[in-house]
């Protein structure tokens with residue numbers, strides 16, 4: 001900006017020129033980066049190094065988007081800080097899992113150069129790239145689940161063809177996004193278990209968690225909101241942690257802009273680009289859009305959405321409880337009494353709704 005005021009000085013260090021207003025305070029580049037990292041490191045207190053404990057092994061699902069790329073940068077930095085502190089070692093190791101974005105969304109072309117860039121920038125961590133259809137390889141129960149879902153698994157010569165056919169059988173955008181999200185979570189969980197990880201660190205920002213909360217309620221997945229939004233043990237028995245829960249999406253966008261090494265890693269967010277032009281929006285897409293536009297005007301309201309969920313207790317359940325075979329939410333069998341076909345399957349209300357989408361479609365053919 002030409003003719004910038006000299007008086008625009010960072011309120012923290014009182015030394016450098018401010019680059020942005022963050023929660024009402026003018027901050028310079030370095031103080032902003034420190035601010036964002038301190039928020040993430042507060043979210044990681046469970047994984048501090050301790051004298052007599054082993055190093056945690058954490059799985060970081062990297063979508064190559066802005067948020068998960070920022071998280072990787074912050075966890076790398078935190079790890080180096082821990083190593084240089086008194087105990088001389090880090091509390092955790094990071095295994096990065098990239099589910100190839102081009103196997104999730106056809107708009108992404110080859111991401112090999114992004115993958116190469118991220119490996120070069122963060123050489124201390126382990127990296128694995130898998131396609132979404134490798135879920136059939138890692139998750140031993142997924143085939144049965146899809147059959148429960150009404151999918152006829154016949155005549156496919158590859159896992160890719162099988163998954164393509166299943167996804168194509170979902171006729172509404174809402175069901176497609178909903179099930180895609182679940183398949184992705186299940187692949188990531190199964191991969192984490194196969195590799196003996198102690199927990200999964202998700203890159204969701206406060207804005208994303210608010211959108212997930214609102215979408216879950218709208219889709220009838222209110223009961224599973226706690227594990228999708230709160231730190232703690234997931235229904236699959238592995239810990240979930242959301243270290244970026246106190247950072248807004250636009251703060252992470254600013255973070256990536258300040259770090260040129262992240263520019264060659266991140267891929268554009270095709271879903272949100274599509275959402276702004278597409279009238280046939282899914283509930284997930286609609287809520288992402290809503291939080292993006294309203295969250296910029298009223299970030300405090302979105303932060304409250306997530307804070308309220310954090311105060312909710314997860315549904316208490318024990319291992320004997322019936323669980324939905326797709327999303328693992330505890331289900332009461334009585335809730336299914338109206339549906340004869342489903343009464344033996346114990347699928348939850350929300351998954352039954354998406355399942356109806358497949359059945360309706362195949363009966364109309």
Ligand SMILES: [Zn+2]
Nearest residue numbers: 010013028031
């Ligand atoms: Zn400063």
Ligand SMILES: [Zn+2]
Nearest residue numbers: 324327348351
């Ligand atoms: Zn379910």
